[in-house]
Amino acid sequence: MPDTAKIRPARPLGAGAWIGQVLLYGLFALAIGVFSQWPPYRHLGEDQALIKLSFSRVGKPVGDCRTLSAAELAKLPPNMRAPTVCPRERSPVTVEVDLNGTTVLKRIAPPTGLSKDGASAVYERLVVPAGEHLITVRLSDDVRARDQAYRHESTVKLVPGQVLVIDFDAGKGGITLQ
Amino acid sequence: MQRPTASFRQHGLKVWRTIEGGFDTAFGSALNPLRHLGAIGFLAFWLLAASGVVLFIFFDTSVAGAWRSIEELSRLPLGLGRLLRGLHRYAADVLVLAMGLHLLREWLHGHERGFRRFHWLTGVPLIGFVFVGAIGGFWINWDELGQFSAIASLEWFDALPMMAAPLARNFLAVEAVSDRLFSLFVFVHIGVPLLLLFGLWFHIQRVTRAAVMPPRALALGLLATLAVLALAWPVTSHAPAALARVPGELRLDWILLFLHPLTYATSPAFVWVLVGGGTLLLFALPFLPQPARAAVAVVDAANCNGCRRCFADCPYAAITMVPHPNQRIGRTLAQVDPDLCAGCGICAGACPSSTPFRSAAQLVTGIDMPQLTVSALRRQLQQALAASPSARPLVVFGCDHGARCSNLGGADVSPFSLLCTGQLPPSFVEYALRDGAAGVLVAACSEGGCEFRLGERWTAERLAGQREPHLRASVARERLELVFAGPGDEAQLLAGLERLRRRVIPLEPDADLPARLHHA
Numbered sequence: 001m002p003d004t005a006k007i008r009p010a011r012p013l014g015a016g017a018w019i020g021q022v023l024l025y026g027l028f029a030l031a032i033g034v035f036s037q038w039p040p041y042r043h044l045g046e047d048q049a050l051i052k053l054s055f056s057r058v059g060k061p062v063g064d065c066r067t068l069s070a071a072e073l074a075k076l077p078p079n080m081r082a083p084t085v086c087p088r089e090r091s092p093v094t095v096e097v098d099l100n101g102t103t104v105l106k107r108i109a110p111p112t113g114l115s116k117d118g119a120s121a122v123y124e125r126l127v128v129p130a131g132e133h134l135i136t137v138r139l140s141d142d143v144r145a146r147d148q149a150y151r152h153e154s155t156v157k158l159v160p161g162q163v164l165v166i167d168f169d170a171g172k173g174g175i176t177l178q
Numbered sequence: 179m180q181r182p183t184a185s186f187r188q189h190g191l192k193v194w195r196t197i198e199g200g201f202d203t204a205f206g207s208a209l210n211p212l213r214h215l216g217a218i219g220f221l222a223f224w225l226l227a228a229s230g231v232v233l234f235i236f237f238d239t240s241v242a243g244a245w246r247s248i249e250e251l252s253r254l255p256l257g258l259g260r261l262l263r264g265l266h267r268y269a270a271d272v273l274v275l276a277m278g279l280h281l282l283r284e285w286l287h288g289h290e291r292g293f294r295r296f297h298w299l300t301g302v303p304l305i306g307f308v309f310v311g312a313i314g315g316f317w318i319n320w321d322e323l324g325q326f327s328a329i330a331s332l333e334w335f336d337a338l339p340m341m342a343a344p345l346a347r348n349f350l351a352v353e354a355v356s357d358r359l360f361s362l363f364v365f366v367h368i369g370v371p372l373l374l375l376f377g378l379w380f381h382i383q384r385v386t387r388a389a390v391m392p393p394r395a396l397a398l399g400l401l402a403t404l405a406v407l408a409l410a411w412p413v414t415s416h417a418p419a420a421l422a423r424v425p426g427e428l429r430l431d432w433i434l435l436f437l438h439p440l441t442y443a444t445s446p447a448f449v450w451v452l453v454g455g456g457t458l459l460l461f462a463l464p465f466l467p468q469p470a471r472a473a474v475a476v477v478d479a480a481n482c483n484g485c486r487r488c489f490a491d492c493p494y495a496a497i498t499m500v501p502h503p504n505q506r507i508g509r510t511l512a513q514v515d516p517d518l519c520a521g522c523g524i525c526a527g528a529c530p531s532s533t534p535f536r537s538a539a540q541l542v543t544g545i546d547m548p549q550l551t552v553s554a555l556r557r558q559l560q561q562a563l564a565a566s567p568s569a570r571p572l573v574v575f576g577c578d579h580g581a582r583c584s585n586l587g588g589a590d591v592s593p594f595s596l597l598c599t600g601q602l603p604p605s606f607v608e609y610a611l612r613d614g615a616a617g618v619l620v621a622a623c624s625e626g627g628c629e630f631r632l633g634e635r636w637t638a639e640r641l642a643g644q645r646e647p648h649l650r651a652s653v654a655r656e657r658l659e660l661v662f663a664g665p666g667d668e669a670q671l672l673a674g675l676e677r678l679r680r681r682v683i684p685l686e687p688d689a690d691l692p693a694r695l696h697h698a
Contacts, residue, residue, distance in 0.1 A: 013206060020204030025403045032271045032433070033411040041430040041439055043326060050424050054350055056343050112342040123336055123344035161424045165350050178351065 044127060049158035051097075051126040051135075055168035058119045059091035059111055060142035091143040093120035097166070098136035099128065130160040137166055137175045150174040191286040195666055202624065207662065209396045213626035215280035216382075217389040221397055222273035223378070225404070226371070229266040234368075237318070239360040244320040245418045257409055264408020270312045271433045272404065277308060285463070287629075292471050293494060293520050295464040300381045302460045307374035312434045314366030322416035322425035325349070330438040337446030352421050384518060386495050387632065472521030472597070473548040475514045479503055481531045482544035484510035487646055488525035491600070493631040494518050497525060497545075512545055522630035523547040523601030527640070530647050532603040534559070550597060559606070562592035563614045570616035572678060574671075575602050579629035581663035581671040583621055590616075591675065599623070600633030604640045604649035607658055617657045617682035621671050624664040634662060656681055 065086040090111040097105040112118030139150040152175035238247035251259040290298040316327040332345040382388035496518035502509035532543040534556040541553035568590035576583030583593040599622040622634035639645035661674035
């Protein structure tokens with residue numbers, strides 16, 4: 001490796017250049033130090049809380065199951081002669097949230113999958129003032145039923161920064177608040 | 179009429195060069211950090227890898243243990259933990275800054291097009307790898323900042339229509355977060371940087387002598403700066419993650435995490451359009467209308483002896499050696515890949531058959547540039563010296579991309595602007611002196627500022643006799659002035675010319691040299 005210092009001896013740096021280097025290194029450090037921690041960021045206001053509405057639920061089939069007639073069964077291969085057929089497609093899940101008597105959220109979650117036979121999923125955020133709220137949640141997972149299948153109403157007291165999760169758990173009776 | 183983008187780029191380049199000039203004053207051109215941005219990015223990556231390996235030894239990859247293990251690390255004696263942690267975080271910030279400035283500098287110089295298209299296109303995906311790897315680093319600490327970043331990232335991803343179930347549901351409740359999730363975190367924070375390393379290899383594989391480390395003095399300066407910063411301004415954790423609460427005030431790293439606040443201030447869709455659109459634009463830039471490419475080097479098999487000097491000196495690995503068509507055993511021939519050739523002419527300057535002392539009327543060299551052949555350069559030099567009104571003319575060999583030499587003052591000056599100073603075979607200096615020149619000035623770009631990366635370095639080494647082909651030792655060095663002057667450094671060029679003029683005026687014509695070769 002050739003000694004490049006012999007080819008072009010480095011111009012000796014004056015005191016000003018050294019001070020400049022120190023200043024530039026210092027500015028660089030300051031910029032990184034400052035912007036890696038400052039300005040502070042607040043995701044919610046100091047008097048706000050967050051409601052997360054989230055569930056993943058497979059809706060009811062869009063139609064009734066039908067019993068096949070003997071003639072229809074006879075047309076099928078012997079190994080496929082199931083007595084009833086049900087539609088694969090699932091109902092979209094509709095959910096509404098009222099806060100203190102006012103509807104603040106309404107979502108219709110379509111079933112996933114190419115055959116629309118998957119779960120319907122919702123994830124929504126509601127930033128609300130901290131304090132006491134009357135929350136009403138209505139959920140319907142069957143297009144054939146006129147009324148909402150599930151309903152939950154309760155009064156909650158939210159402290160600033162609290163996250164209230166509205167979920168659906170059939171094992172716990174439906175709509176849950178936690 | 180000039181396109182607005184071209185004008186914008188030119189103005190930007192002017193500003194950039196002004197700033198670069200300021201840094202030259204403080205650091206000198208060889209150590210100017212703005213000329214080593216890619217290498218600084220590499221340094222930051224090595225630092226991240228080294229500190230990350232040590233951090234990982236202490237790290238407990240579990241929900242309950244992650245935060246605690248990093249807190250314990252911070253309490254290592256002698257500030258070692260603080261140093262490690264600070265270096266790791268601040269190196270990530272440096273990597274992002276160096277990458278952004280590197281991208282800007284290359285674009286301002288028009289380096290997204292032509293033979294550099296490959297480097298540009300392989301560089302764009304690295305931006306994504308860097309950010310994904312860096313953001314994942316906040317998650318594994320699993321403090322309030324990590325919680326916020328993880329949820330914000332997944333809520334952003336959930337905006338994509340392809341998601342069947344919201345990913346952010348994984349962070350709804352404490353029970354949902356398990357130790358297995360840390361396998362994903364570790365993949366994001368270690369696996370993606372490994373992909374980044376692989377991508378970096380692609381990015382530089384068509385570059386000869388790629389700089390993967392800045393000059394030692396600069397590297398030490400940066401390391402010392404980061405170490406002082408890490409100790410003086412330590413990186414600390416927030417409170418442990420608590421999914422039942424939204425973190426209050428966060429000390430956000432705006433360099434690495436700016437996308438999160440931007441997403442909440444606008445919308446996930448807006449940020450997707452911004453990121454996707456920006457990425458598409460970067461990918462599209464090399465394909466926009468651009469100036470015609472420079473002619474590439476041409477090999478003449480009859481004059482190529484397979485010495486490999488062009489192969490060794492090409493900055494872009496555009497030359498390979500193949501069996502010579504004359505079928506003599508062991509004889510090779512240079513072959514130019516037109517897609518990789520920059521058209522800089524450094525290969526012509528490296529070719530031993532490029533010497534102007536050859537007696538052939540039509541000088542054909544082993545490898546040459548069609549737009550300015552060695553033969554044409556010799557002819558122009560002869561004509562200029564013959565036509566010079568001065569009895570003791572000065573010859574200047576400059577560079578199209580460096581300080582402008584074409585309008586240098588003085589009737590005694592014969593300037594020649596080359597494709598790159600590296601195109602100059604050193605024997606031309608001796609030839610010019612033998613042909614009547616009183617002195618020769620060679621103007622290369624400032625160190626590290628060569629448009630073709632290595633031209634100024636090879637020129638300096640060849641003239642110093644440290645690289646082949648070298649300038650013969652018998653050539654009087656007082657008749658040669660080597661100046662490093664980049665674009666805009668015309669004053670430096672003039673000063674160098676004046677130094678040469680003052681030096682050669684008192685000198686008698688060299689008695690050892692024969693009379694003018696062609697027009698005595």
